[in-house]
Amino acid sequence: MIIDSLPLSPSDWRGDWGLLYSFYYLYYLYYFNSFTPKKMRRIDLAVIHCSATRCDHAFTFEALDACHRARGFKMCGYHYYITRDGQLHIGRPEEMVGAHARRYNHRSIGICYEGGLDENGRPADTRTPAQKHALYALLRSLKTDYPDMVIVGHRDLPWVKKECPCFDAATEYADIEGVC
Numbered sequence: 001m002i003i004d005s006l007p008l009s010p011s012d013w014r015g016d017w018g019l020l021y022s023f024y025y026l027y028y029l030y031y032f033n034s035f036t037p038k039k040m041r042r043i044d045l046a047v048i049h050c051s052a053t054r055c056d057h058a059f060t061f062e063a064l065d066a067c068h069r070a071r072g073f074k075m076c077g078y079h080y081y082i083t084r085d086g087q088l089h090i091g092r093p094e095e096m097v098g099a100h101a102r103r104y105n106h107r108s109i110g111i112c113y114e115g116g117l118d119e120n121g122r123p124a125d126t127r128t129p130a131q132k133h134a135l136y137a138l139l140r141s142l143k144t145d146y147p148d149m150v151i152v153g154h155r156d157l158p159w160v161k162k163e164c165p166c167f168d169a170a171t172e173y174a175d176i177e178g179v180c
């Protein structure tokens with residue numbers, strides 16, 4: 001009979017405590033799950049970039065951050081930014097996917113140093129000793145957290161037609177090891 005296949009009327013399911021408790025249970029799962037830490041994404045790549053700004057021009061972290069926000073990013077697209085004075089700036093948390101290397105963002109950490117162009121605007125390795133030191137220390141620390149992480153320059157990725165980061169990062173950091 002057709003009448004038998006009709007769904008329960010509201011008065012019927014209002015009296016169904018089993019259904020009500022299953023909603024409570026779902027809410028309980030949802031509520032307590034919100035206290036557990038977010039699952040960390042898998043990271044097996046560090047991509048080094050330069051800001052592609054002249055070595056005699058300051059490009060502060062604030063300027064970079066504003067530039068990326070103006071391009072529609074939520075915040076700075078890199079995870080770390082190292083200014084010429086060797087200071088390390090946090091662009092975004094590591095668990096957050098970056099916006100720096102198309103097709104590789106989901107699995108990588110993006111690191112950028114201030115500079116990459118000489119006084120005439122030509123691509124050059126303009127890292128100051130302080131920047132080199134900070135970059136090395138950062139990579140060692142990351143390698144401790146992600147031991148199978150491979151370090152490359154932006155230009156080492158397929159389909160990238162840029163000089164970025166204007167030095168051979170893959171070779172320079174091929175043998176880098178974690179802190180312990």
Ligand SMILES: [Zn+2]
Nearest residue numbers: 049050154164
């Ligand atoms: Zn780049």
